[in-house]
Amino acid sequence: MAVQPEGTPCWADAMFVDLEAAKNFYGDVLGWTFGESSSEYGNYTQAYADGRAVAAVVPPMPGQEGHSQWCLYFASADAAATAARIRENGGEVLMEPMQVGEFGTMCLARDPGGAVFGVWQAGTHEGFEAPPQQPGAYCWAEVFTREPRACDAFFTSVFGYRAKQMQDDAIDFRLFELDGNTVLGRMRMTEDFPPELPPYINVYFTVPDCDDAVARAVKLGGVLRFGPMDSPFGRFAALSDPQGAGFSVIDLTTTAGEMPQTTDVS
Known part of the structure; x- marks a missing residue:
């Protein structure tokens, strides 16, 4: 799937203390299958619907073992520029733009009301591969x-x-x-x-x-x-x-x- 226009929801992931339990739950409820965990990237594990990437699950980083929640990422052509606009408009950048290998660049932010979201500047990972109509997507x-x-x-x-x-x-x-x-x-x-x-x-x-x-x-x-x-x-x-x-x-x-x-x- 091609890179989406700036501001389009393009990816979702969530942290879970019990990663295997999360995989079992979503595998049964949404029909997801899961790829190999990437130890290089904190055991980040992609979920697939009929072979197409739809989301990811990951264990929390040390000190972040709190309430699990899904994080939605918005497409950006320039994560640093988006981070600057977030600040200029009253938002808070929680994690500065960080390159994730060849996959892309991410940052985490919070809007003025308190909702947390992510920004994703695509590299080789362009985001969702399955269309919305596909079960599990x-x-x-x-x-x-x-x-x-x-x-x-x-x-x-x-x-x-x-x-x-x-x-x-x-x-x-x-x-x-x-x-x-x-x-x-x-x-x-x-x-x-x-x-x-x-x-x-x-x-x-x-x-x-x-x-x-x-x-x-x-x-x-x-x-x-x-x-x-x-x-x-x-x-x-x-x-x-x-x-x-x-x-x-x-x-x-x-x-x-x-x-x-x-x-x-x-």
């Missing part, structure tokens, strides 16, 4: 934030997104576009969210049957957080894996209802 992501205005200004400035607001009085939801393609969502966290839950980016993976994926996840010790629920985009559910990392699954073939109306607010 990354499909979609949403930034959950308590500071929507700051979040919106930040992401549109750093990545040049056009923004559209969903016309729904019940939720504050915004869509970000690149070159006419919707690439990211933003949801305002209401008082319904536990106050101890920090802002985060929720990643969605495609499954052939949402209810079956939920049943598999719960049987293996995962926790159902929301759903399953039908939507115009697909039937989806939000879960936490046994080590606490949140993610969602979606069946794109099972849809219900009409597409929501949006207003251009760029």
